[in-house]
Amino acid sequence: MKNRLYFDVSRNDTATKKELFEKIKDEKNAIGYYNLPDQDISSLLAYAASFDNDIEYIVVLGIGGSSLGAKAIYEFLKPRNGNKRKLVFFESTDPVSISYITAQIDISKSHFLVISKSGTTIETIAVFKYIYSLQSDPGYYTFITDKDSPLEKFARGINAKVFHIPSNVGGRFSALSAVGLLPLALCGIDIKALLDGAGQIKESFFHDGYIRDILLDKALFYAKHHTVYHINCIFAYSETLKYFCEWYVQLWGESLGKKQRHSSFNVGLTPVGLIGPKDQHSFLQLLMEGTRDKSATFIKIEDFKDPLIISNISLQHLESLDVINNIEFHKLINMQCDATFEALKMQEGIPLDEISIQAVDEHSIGELVYYYELLTSLVGRLIDVDTYNQPSVELGKTILKDKLEKSKAYSLSFNKQLK
Amino acid sequence: MKNRLYFDVSRNDTATKKELFEKIKDEKNAIGYYNLPDQDISSLLAYAASFDNDIEYIVVLGIGGSSLGAKAIYEFLKPRNGNKRKLVFFESTDPVSISYITAQIDISKSHFLVISKSGTTIETIAVFKYIYSLQSDPGYYTFITDKDSPLEKFARGINAKVFHIPSNVGGRFSALSAVGLLPLALCGIDIKALLDGAGQIKESFFHDGYIRDILLDKALFYAKHHTVYHINCIFAYSETLKYFCEWYVQLWGESLGKKQRHSSFNVGLTPVGLIGPKDQHSFLQLLMEGTRDKSATFIKIEDFKDPLIISNISLQHLESLDVINNIEFHKLINMQCDATFEALKMQEGIPLDEISIQAVDEHSIGELVYYYELLTSLVGRLIDVDTYNQPSVELGKTILKDKLEKSKAYSLSFNKQLK
Numbered sequence: 001m002k003n004r005l006y007f008d009v010s011r012n013d014t015a016t017k018k019e020l021f022e023k024i025k026d027e028k029n030a031i032g033y034y035n036l037p038d039q040d041i042s043s044l045l046a047y048a049a050s051f052d053n054d055i056e057y058i059v060v061l062g063i064g065g066s067s068l069g070a071k072a073i074y075e076f077l078k079p080r081n082g083n084k085r086k087l088v089f090f091e092s093t094d095p096v097s098i099s100y101i102t103a104q105i106d107i108s109k110s111h112f113l114v115i116s117k118s119g120t121t122i123e124t125i126a127v128f129k130y131i132y133s134l135q136s137d138p139g140y141y142t143f144i145t146d147k148d149s150p151l152e153k154f155a156r157g158i159n160a161k162v163f164h165i166p167s168n169v170g171g172r173f174s175a176l177s178a179v180g181l182l183p184l185a186l187c188g189i190d191i192k193a194l195l196d197g198a199g200q201i202k203e204s205f206f207h208d209g210y211i212r213d214i215l216l217d218k219a220l221f222y223a224k225h226h227t228v229y230h231i232n233c234i235f236a237y238s239e240t241l242k243y244f245c246e247w248y249v250q251l252w253g254e255s256l257g258k259k260q261r262h263s264s265f266n267v268g269l270t271p272v273g274l275i276g277p278k279d280q281h282s283f284l285q286l287l288m289e290g291t292r293d294k295s296a297t298f299i300k301i302e303d304f305k306d307p308l309i310i311s312n313i314s315l316q317h318l319e320s321l322d323v324i325n326n327i328e329f330h331k332l333i334n335m336q337c338d339a340t341f342e343a344l345k346m347q348e349g350i351p352l353d354e355i356s357i358q359a360v361d362e363h364s365i366g367e368l369v370y371y372y373e374l375l376t377s378l379v380g381r382l383i384d385v386d387t388y389n390q391p392s393v394e395l396g397k398t399i400l401k402d403k404l405e406k407s408k409a410y411s412l413s414f415n416k417q418l419k
Numbered sequence: 420m421k422n423r424l425y426f427d428v429s430r431n432d433t434a435t436k437k438e439l440f441e442k443i444k445d446e447k448n449a450i451g452y453y454n455l456p457d458q459d460i461s462s463l464l465a466y467a468a469s470f471d472n473d474i475e476y477i478v479v480l481g482i483g484g485s486s487l488g489a490k491a492i493y494e495f496l497k498p499r500n501g502n503k504r505k506l507v508f509f510e511s512t513d514p515v516s517i518s519y520i521t522a523q524i525d526i527s528k529s530h531f532l533v534i535s536k537s538g539t540t541i542e543t544i545a546v547f548k549y550i551y552s553l554q555s556d557p558g559y560y561t562f563i564t565d566k567d568s569p570l571e572k573f574a575r576g577i578n579a580k581v582f583h584i585p586s587n588v589g590g591r592f593s594a595l596s597a598v599g600l601l602p603l604a605l606c607g608i609d610i611k612a613l614l615d616g617a618g619q620i621k622e623s624f625f626h627d628g629y630i631r632d633i634l635l636d637k638a639l640f641y642a643k644h645h646t647v648y649h650i651n652c653i654f655a656y657s658e659t660l661k662y663f664c665e666w667y668v669q670l671w672g673e674s675l676g677k678k679q680r681h682s683s684f685n686v687g688l689t690p691v692g693l694i695g696p697k698d699q700h701s702f703l704q705l706l707m708e709g710t711r712d713k714s715a716t717f718i719k720i721e722d723f724k725d726p727l728i729i730s731n732i733s734l735q736h737l738e739s740l741d742v743i744n745n746i747e748f749h750k751l752i753n754m755q756c757d758a759t760f761e762a763l764k765m766q767e768g769i770p771l772d773e774i775s776i777q778a779v780d781e782h783s784i785g786e787l788v789y790y791y792e793l794l795t796s797l798v799g800r801l802i803d804v805d806t807y808n809q810p811s812v813e814l815g816k817t818i819l820k821d822k823l824e825k826s827k828a829y830s831l832s833f834n835k836q837l838k
Binding site for chain 2: 308
């Protein structure tokens with residue numbers, strides 16, 4: 001992975017950068033995700049290897065941090081993953097979607113992963129109750145949850161297999177824990193290569209490799225200018241990175257959208273995920289000519305390892321487009337990336353940087369995941385927020401619980417009246 | 420469709436609103452999308468009816484405005500559309516994605532719609548050349564393009580069927596033209612009901628129905644405060660509206676992200692599409708506690724017409740969640756929508772409104788499409804931009820063309836040297 005910054009980096013921040021690095025080194029002792037690349041995955045691999053070949057669908061019941069990481073990585077690799085098991089996600093209470101997904105799978109050839117850090121996520125338990133009413137054999141289920149959560153206790157009660165999420169790993173930072181690794185391993189993805197990729201960025205950052213200064217400079221720039229450039233776009237040139245963008249939106253938005261620790265200010269950096277060349281025909285106009293409140297990070301894939309070529313056909317009346325004949329598609333898409341980048345560089349007030357990853361493989365996506373986790377931690381530190389909590393999502397849950405209880409009380413009293 | 424605004428609407432804007440309405444009435448004579456609900460669709464319907472039952476895949480080659488509208492509507496209705504023809508999209512030059520999609524379809528059972536307003540969209544022609552090299556029988560293709568475009572001339576040359584995009588209908592406003600209607604009709608979607616839904620909003624707006632004042636008030640609020648609330652979120656409570664959000668992002672971003680006509684200011688409203696309840700576990704924290712630069716429109720579906728119920732199962736250790744037992748999923752998801760909305764209402768500085776549509780059907784999505792097109796036109800007028808152009812996407816295209824020509828010249832001279 002390479003990362004090149006095209007905005008002005010101050011040369012006077014050496015002390016700030018040093019201090020920031022020391023703080024992150026301290027954080028590494030308390031916050032669990034930093035060390036996930038070094039975890040022992042033998043029990044996960046052994047469990048995955050024990051699965052019957054008849055299982056065709058790995059079905060995740062999870063939402064937010066319990067689904068976005070595995071989905072991002074799986075969808076990136078899917079076109080390259082051959083005809084292995086399919087990974088399917090129930091991540092909504094939308095009945096239309098639940099019915100549709102249920103119709104797409106064959107329950108008898110499925111294994112269900114029920115994933116919830118707290119163990120009491122309402123969406124996940126609601127779908128689980130529905131699926132469990134269709135198939136109550138505990139052998140069809142594996143649970144991934146915090147140690148001693150109510151969900152673990154339930155799972156133990158029915159003698160089902162349980163994996164833990166380390167208690168110091170938050171949901172949106174859990175892609176490289178069992179939450180992401182187990183579904184991926186079950187679908188034939190090389191989770192060792194994935195962790196190796198992440199580990200390479202970890203090593204490079206913490207042991208003075210090339211990425212340390214780049215990440216510190218980038219974080220410092222984003223933090224310094226966070227009230228100006230408070231929309232951060234990823235512009236990724238591959239359809240395969242679509243769900244990576246969704247994962248990034250949660251990571252960035254939920255980590256950095258907070259009240260500051262030492263003030264009452266509402267701060268936050270708004271993430272936007274774009275896919276090229278498609279979004280050249282959508283968001284690009286706004287990026288080029290709209291308000292100067294956006295930075296953009298271009299992500300490109302160095303080598304798609306795909307020989308697909310634009311056929312050497314001259315179409316009558318469309319001869320002006322013969323210029324693309326015989327060009328590989330992977331060359332065209334990267335030229336489109338470069339051309340858009342250059343067009344943006346010619347504008348004032350749009351901080352740009354470019355990341356290139358090597359290939360559509362596990363190592364590359366592992367690097368990208370860990371890079372973005374680190375960047376989030378660094379910026380969170382600098383803008384003085386608690387990167388790892390999400391206090392404001394509780395209020396809606398409390399209101400919902402209240403609504404549910406009132407509705408239940410009403411329907412109970414209604415049923416009583418009927419009797 | 421209902422729409423309720425929860426922000427303060429000024430009572431002193433009667434004159435401004437009247438003037439705005441008159442301007443839009445004038446615009447209606449020049450800008451084509453306004454009148455699409457009234458078009459004659461008999462030739463589209465007859466053409467769709469002429470298709471063989473053996474055709475299983477309708478394959479769109481198009482990008483941006485040539486794909487997002489049909490995709491938004493198709494994906495909304497898909498779970499309800501039964502086992503009819505599948506609609507598939509090639510909307511990238513990503514070779515991994517092109518190879519993957521090609522492997523998913525059976526070309527002999529496919530019909531290809533090549534859609535490009537200008538007729539020279541590089542992504543679309545690139546993919547077309549590839550597909551055409553696999554199947555060159557003109558009977559497999561229908562072309563949708565501007566009258567007399569190079570693509571039309573090519574199509575006439577091979578005796579293929581052509582439909583036109585009215586010249587005064589822009590790409591991102593073309594969902595209800597042949598661009599959207601033909602692929603949808605070919606997949607069994609009731610395009611008459613779709614246009615009826617759009618027509619109902621049109622009628623209500625232009626003939627003093629309930630929606631006129633709401634739309635004028637909303638547009639005026641967004642425009643007045645566009646430098647403060649310059650991120651506009653849709654928070655739609657159904658997975659089926661995911662691609663509607665992508666369509667909205669193009670419509671809103673590309674129409675409103677501009678230099679003002681009568682100043683040199685860069686202005687723009689940044690669109691963000693969110694899906695509930697999933698994004699309660701992602702973007703919600705940022706919306707609740709982040710910078711006060713965002714408005715949010717909640718969209719809910721009144722009646723999912725889906726009887727799916729959360730099973731009446733009490734899980735040991737999870738008894739606190741028995742409160743959801745026996746509740747319909749459609750009731751739960753709408754309660755989640757209401758609870759999140761109420762939690763946001765309790766915050767300062769987040770302008771909210773709520774749209775409810777009746778059902779997962781053609782009429783409802785037709786209403787929603789036309790509503791958002793109108794809102795875009797209104798806000799564009801007020802913030803003094805040309806809503807219907809996209810001048811800044813040309814620069815990247817020019818740079819790309821230059822790169823392609825250089826690369827061609829290089830490879831030609833390289834080949835010459837080899838000889």
